[in-house]
Amino acid sequence: MSDSTAPTQPIEVRFRGGGFAPKARRWVGLAVFIFLIGITEVGTRQGWISSLTLPKPSDVLATFGELWESGLLFKHLLPSLSRLAVGAAIGASVGIAVGIMIGLFSYVRAGMVPLVAAIFPIPKIALLPLFVIWFGIDEASKYALIAFGTFTPTVVATYGAVDNVDRSLIRMGQSFGLSWLSIVRKIVLPGAMPGILSGLRISLAIAIILLVAAEMLGAEYGIGAYILEAGSLYDLERLFAGVVILSLLGVILSTIIGFIEHRLLGWRA
Amino acid sequence: MDIRLEAISHSYGDTEVLRDISLDIPNGKIVCFVGPSGCGKSTLLRLIGGLERASKGRILQLGTPPKGCLNPLTYVFQDFALLPWRSVQGNISLVLEDHGIKGTQADTIIADVLARTKLSDFSKALPRQLSGGMKQRVAIARALAVKPAVMLMDEPLSALDSQTRELLMDDLVALWTRQSFTAAYVTHNLAEAVRLGHRIVVLSRRPGEVREIVEIDIPLADRSHGNAKLEQTQKHLWDMMRDEARAADEELLDV
Numbered sequence: 001m002s003d004s005t006a007p008t009q010p011i012e013v014r015f016r017g018g019g020f021a022p023k024a025r026r027w028v029g030l031a032v033f034i035f036l037i038g039i040t041e042v043g044t045r046q047g048w049i050s051s052l053t054l055p056k057p058s059d060v061l062a063t064f065g066e067l068w069e070s071g072l073l074f075k076h077l078l079p080s081l082s083r084l085a086v087g088a089a090i091g092a093s094v095g096i097a098v099g100i101m102i103g104l105f106s107y108v109r110a111g112m113v114p115l116v117a118a119i120f121p122i123p124k125i126a127l128l129p130l131f132v133i134w135f136g137i138d139e140a141s142k143y144a145l146i147a148f149g150t151f152t153p154t155v156v157a158t159y160g161a162v163d164n165v166d167r168s169l170i171r172m173g174q175s176f177g178l179s180w181l182s183i184v185r186k187i188v189l190p191g192a193m194p195g196i197l198s199g200l201r202i203s204l205a206i207a208i209i210l211l212v213a214a215e216m217l218g219a220e221y222g223i224g225a226y227i228l229e230a231g232s233l234y235d236l237e238r239l240f241a242g243v244v245i246l247s248l249l250g251v252i253l254s255t256i257i258g259f260i261e262h263r264l265l266g267w268r269a
Numbered sequence: 270m271d272i273r274l275e276a277i278s279h280s281y282g283d284t285e286v287l288r289d290i291s292l293d294i295p296n297g298k299i300v301c302f303v304g305p306s307g308c309g310k311s312t313l314l315r316l317i318g319g320l321e322r323a324s325k326g327r328i329l330q331l332g333t334p335p336k337g338c339l340n341p342l343t344y345v346f347q348d349f350a351l352l353p354w355r356s357v358q359g360n361i362s363l364v365l366e367d368h369g370i371k372g373t374q375a376d377t378i379i380a381d382v383l384a385r386t387k388l389s390d391f392s393k394a395l396p397r398q399l400s401g402g403m404k405q406r407v408a409i410a411r412a413l414a415v416k417p418a419v420m421l422m423d424e425p426l427s428a429l430d431s432q433t434r435e436l437l438m439d440d441l442v443a444l445w446t447r448q449s450f451t452a453a454y455v456t457h458n459l460a461e462a463v464r465l466g467h468r469i470v471v472l473s474r475r476p477g478e479v480r481e482i483v484e485i486d487i488p489l490a491d492r493s494h495g496n497a498k499l500e501q502t503q504k505h506l507w508d509m510m511r512d513e514a515r516a517a518d519e520e521l522l523d524v
Contacts, residue, residue, distance in 0.1 A: 168346065168348055168350050169350055169352060171320060171346075171350070172344070172346060172350035174320065175318055175320060175340075175342075175343070175344045176340055176343065176363075176364040176367075176411075176415065177339075177340050177367065178363075178364070178367050179367055182366070182367050186352075186363060186366075187352065190352070190354045191354075265354075267353050267354040267355075267395050267397065268353070
């Protein structure tokens, strides 16, 4: 600086600290949906998207309306929802329990972590025949498939969350003479809750995927059965109507978890 | 209740951190531990409170803890260790719940300790809403709630800025003057040690040994800024530590 003798024009300091801070932008998500659906509608109407490539969104909506009016919607939706609820509830609760045990006990960790790693990558759909043999062709095998599929990601998320609980808080609990159960209940569990809930988002999405797989076999009613039937007939309108239902289901579940997070994790804000 | 350390030595694997430490922490006095970084002073505090087991030697509690004492050896941590999901009040009731103290009995204790740490208006606040100094006052209130026989303070002011540190030192002096408590106080800040310590234990660098024990007989309340005798003591402590601190700073950390 001092060795430059010629006086130079002062340069304003350039701002370079922006970005990398996501903010809530409402309606953008909705706008993307509307834009994509709008493009498809226009394209299929004008013909530069052939009707074999994609169905007309308005036709899909009409199919959806027929489903609603004929009462078939709930005939398909209710069994699916009950399968999803029962299967996901079993898988997630057993997964959270096992995950916490892995996080707390060295022997459980040593025994279960390799086992979980071994069963995680198995495509659960491949095991469907096995489940049919074990649990019969009825509801039980469908519950088992969904439960099994949600179990592994929940376990992995939960023990990771327990591992990430601030050790200094646990030390604090011990130093005040808190009982083991109190430390688990009042320090470990609330501390692991953020990780468990974000794991649950993934697990529930997997549960929806497996729902369709489970309904491939011996289901008369159900969203999965409806989609598969439409698919085998190449009835794209009905296929898409089913897919939209699944998507909505995913959005609703994710919103519910967001709501739970808001209630339980308000202290993070 | 007094605490007596008898020939405490401690190692982590092959690394010896503490060697042959014997001393007393007398009832109603604040004993400060100073020493270069890595001299094992925090380890010593964890040993005293039973969070770690010494490789050699014994730590004894002499006498009985005062009446109504729920947790004789109680820590105040450098990082406050407050549960972020509990309010100020909830953080204090956490340590009472396990002793079956609930309802109005707990409320009385909580109101009392919050008043003593000047936090009465913040009982519903969450930790993230509090400044560092206030968080540490909550941690001190929590420690007072279990009526400890000995407070084990692990660099309680080190995470705070210097103004807050001054204020909190005054608070600690006022707290002690109102109702004297026993404390083992670890710090690397010599000004804190001469302000708060009745007895200052100087540890050498690793392996930590007692180099000198300095007694200061000026009452805590009279230790104002610019007190010549205190400054002299502080200089004496620094002269003793300077070379050790430099040598400790240049050591490779492989623990």
